[in-house]
Amino acid sequence: MKRTFLIATLAIIAASCSQPRTTAPDVIPMPQSYSLQNGSFTADNSTTVTISAPQEAKARLQEYISGTLPFAIDDSRKSNCIALVTRDSIDGISSPEGYRITTGSKGITIEATGEAGLFYGLQTTMQLIDNEGAMPHGTILDEPRFEYRGMMLDVSRHFFDKDFVLKQIDAMARYKMNRLHLHLTDAAGWRIEIKKYPRLTQLGAWRDDPNWKVWWNSGRKYVEEGSENAFGGYYTQDDIREIVAYAAERHITIIPEIEMPAHSEEALTAYPELSCTHEPYKQADFCVGNEKTFEFLEGVLSEIIELFPSEYIHIGGDEAAKQSWPDCPLCQKRMKDEGLKDVDELQSYLIHRIERFVNSKGRQIIGWDEILDGGLAPNATVMSWRGTEGGITAANSRHKAVMSPGTFCYLDQYQDAPHTQPEAIGGYLPLKKVYSYDPVPQELDSEKAKYIYGVQGNLWAEYIPTPEHMERMMYPRILAVAEVGWTQPENKEYDNFRNRALTAVGYLKSKGYTPFDLANETGNRPEADTPVEHLARGKKVTYAPQAPYYEGYAANGDSTLVDGNRGAWNNNDGVWQGFIKGGVDVTIDLGEVTPLTTVNADFMQICNPWIFMPTEVIISVSDDNETFTELTRIEHELVMDDALTFKNFGWQGETSARYVRYVARIGKKGGWLFTDEIVIK
Numbered sequence: 001m002k003r004t005f006l007i008a009t010l011a012i013i014a015a016s017c018s019q020p021r022t023t024a025p026d027v028i029p030m031p032q033s034y035s036l037q038n039g040s041f042t043a044d045n046s047t048t049v050t051i052s053a054p055q056e057a058k059a060r061l062q063e064y065i066s067g068t069l070p071f072a073i074d075d076s077r078k079s080n081c082i083a084l085v086t087r088d089s090i091d092g093i094s095s096p097e098g099y100r101i102t103t104g105s106k107g108i109t110i111e112a113t114g115e116a117g118l119f120y121g122l123q124t125t126m127q128l129i130d131n132e133g134a135m136p137h138g139t140i141l142d143e144p145r146f147e148y149r150g151m152m153l154d155v156s157r158h159f160f161d162k163d164f165v166l167k168q169i170d171a172m173a174r175y176k177m178n179r180l181h182l183h184l185t186d187a188a189g190w191r192i193e194i195k196k197y198p199r200l201t202q203l204g205a206w207r208d209d210p211n212w213k214v215w216w217n218s219g220r221k222y223v224e225e226g227s228e229n230a231f232g233g234y235y236t237q238d239d240i241r242e243i244v245a246y247a248a249e250r251h252i253t254i255i256p257e258i259e260m261p262a263h264s265e266e267a268l269t270a271y272p273e274l275s276c277t278h279e280p281y282k283q284a285d286f287c288v289g290n291e292k293t294f295e296f297l298e299g300v301l302s303e304i305i306e307l308f309p310s311e312y313i314h315i316g317g318d319e320a321a322k323q324s325w326p327d328c329p330l331c332q333k334r335m336k337d338e339g340l341k342d343v344d345e346l347q348s349y350l351i352h353r354i355e356r357f358v359n360s361k362g363r364q365i366i367g368w369d370e371i372l373d374g375g376l377a378p379n380a381t382v383m384s385w386r387g388t389e390g391g392i393t394a395a396n397s398r399h400k401a402v403m404s405p406g407t408f409c410y411l412d413q414y415q416d417a418p419h420t421q422p423e424a425i426g427g428y429l430p431l432k433k434v435y436s437y438d439p440v441p442q443e444l445d446s447e448k449a450k451y452i453y454g455v456q457g458n459l460w461a462e463y464i465p466t467p468e469h470m471e472r473m474m475y476p477r478i479l480a481v482a483e484v485g486w487t488q489p490e491n492k493e494y495d496n497f498r499n500r501a502l503t504a505v506g507y508l509k510s511k512g513y514t515p516f517d518l519a520n521e522t523g524n525r526p527e528a529d530t531p532v533e534h535l536a537r538g539k540k541v542t543y544a545p546q547a548p549y550y551e552g553y554a555a556n557g558d559s560t561l562v563d564g565n566r567g568a569w570n571n572n573d574g575v576w577q578g579f580i581k582g583g584v585d586v587t588i589d590l591g592e593v594t595p596l597t598t599v600n601a602d603f604m605q606i607c608n609p610w611i612f613m614p615t616e617v618i619i620s621v622s623d624d625n626e627t628f629t630e631l632t633r634i635e636h637e638l639v640m641d642d643a644l645t646f647k648n649f650g651w652q653g654e655t656s657a658r659y660v661r662y663v664a665r666i667g668k669k670g671g672w673l674f675t676d677e678i679v680i681k
């Protein structure tokens with residue numbers, strides 16, 4: 001009796017001073033679980049940090065805190081402090097990156113089993129102090145879903161200097177990302193000093209125009225370092241050591257990428273003897289038959305391995321044209337000697353051999369999913385970019401996979417309505433779509449799903465000439481990648497995330513970053529958000545044989561134009577259907593004679609990729625599918641401009657019919673037609 005009374009009294013006291021808080025913490029990524037109260041602890045000038053951790057971890061944390069945070073370190077303090085404490089184990093935490101934060105009136109305690117966990121607990125704490133003004137009382141228990149949470153920066157197409165990279169490392173650490181993949185080599189410039197091969201940076205790092213697009217379309221020439229018209233740059237080995245150390249202090253591993261066998265025009269112009277024809281400016285692929293190629297690649301990789309402590313060395317492997325190999329005596333001899341049946345196997349020979357070399361140095365290779373072609377190297381990890389197939393194939397053969405499919409993870413696409421944005425490579429990938437990604441493909445069972453190592457956002461820089469533009473493309477979308485990589489799917493919710501992303505955009509701006517203005521996002525094409533109801537939905541569509549849709553833009557196949565779905569801003573969204581031969585000529589069978597008042601369809605025009613409006617539209621109806629009556633014939637004169645435009649071509653009136661034929665003709669200029677739905681009411 002007495003005991004019950006005591007417990008009840010304590011419960012009343014507890015309830016009176018700590019009301020449960022219902023709002024989610026304003027932190028990215030969202031923690032796995034939390035129990036917060038309405039009270040909060042306010043850190044001020046006199047708040048200190050105490051660290052109880054093994055000596056090495058303690059020293060690194062001290063260094064980071066004294067260089068970054070506004071708090072002094074004082075191990076003797078018991079109140080008004082943030083205590084960092086390592087534990088042998090913590091209930092509910094299995095990852096060394098996980099942490100528990102307990103906050104009360106005396107201060108904040110962050111516990112973890114490893115240094116990374118303390119670091120991430122500190123990031124959560126700092127975000128809450130910055131975003132909410134104080135640390136809410138209560139408990140946060142958190143750990144990541146995936147071990148690998150990455151970002152790739154393409155520093156070849158446009159060069160971004162050391163200070164830019166260090167600045168992005170700060171932001172990545174705040175949002176708990178832990179891999180920075182640098183695309184260091186490509187046709188547009190070799191970006192890292194290699195002592196053994198100085199021509200790579202004396203010539204290969206400099207081109208005659210600062211803008212990639214202009215350079216690419218005007219001869220693609222390299223020039224000597226120091227020339228008047230030399231644009232580009234590279235990281236010295238000292239720069240790299242500084243970047244690697246700065247990142248390591250923030251629990252970020254830098255993964256270097258050296259492209260092979262393709263995307264290597266700059267290396268093969270600096271050292272033409274490594275290509276099949278020995279001519280500068282002719283080849284993108286290394287000669288795989290030449291032993292000198294391996295001497296070169298191993299020489300480069302030896303210096304790379306020395307500079308980067310990363311478990312992974314990225315060896316590229318993508319998009320090899322393999323054009324010179326069939327005609328090269330050395331490549332042909334290699335294929336014969338090694339019993340290789342085609343050029344895919346010749347590429348695979350190179351990858352396998354490079355893997356043996358990298359493994360001999362105690363490291364692993366990772367490569368784009370083309371490294372699967374011709375047989376995967378025994379210990380390789382696959383970076384799946386051409387959709388998710390590569391990742392699925394890798395996981396099914398018990399190889400690790402990092403998921404970075406173009407449709408969700410290629411941040412060089414437009415993040416808002418293209419006509420409101422600076423030129424990008426194409427596509428439409430708004431924050432919401434990045435956020436919707438689940439890196440574990442549904443095709444994998446739970447056993448194979450364990451091979452999905454993580455997720456990565458890739459920022460290719462062909463159309464990104466300045467640091468400000470790079471940051472605009474990166475933020476806030478990379479924050480969605482961060483949450484996809486950290487937070488369990490059941491704890492994700494887009495509207496809530498978007499609010500936190502708005503806070504993050506404000507914070508980043510205050511720190512001198514140039515994020516995209518999310519608050520003023522135009523958003524998706526309004527028609528694309530809600531399916532349209534109409535009489536033809538689900539009815540049979542017959543395409544005239546002389547006017548088929550193009551297989552590469554089939555969208556939903558024969559049902560596309562009557563499935564109720566309207567397209568987004570981009571023609572390749574899987575909803576727009578493309579026609580290049582014969583235009584559009586379809587007949588829809590409504591099943592029975594039906595009263596009609598409107599028939600119409602939208603078309604898009606964007607001149608650069610040769611997508612135009614039709615120059616003539618004819619709509620006609622029939623009851624027997626033989627004799628058609630023309631309802632309208634619309635002539636349209638093409639207006640050539642840079643804009644993305646949409647136009648509706650249709651008929652209004654009163655009639656009745658069973659069959660409706662919609663014809664849209666391509667003008668004399670040729671090109672494409674794209675339409676998404678024929679709406680009949």
Ligand SMILES: [Zn+2]
Pocket residue numbers: 275276286287288289290324325328329330331
């Ligand atoms: Zn060759």
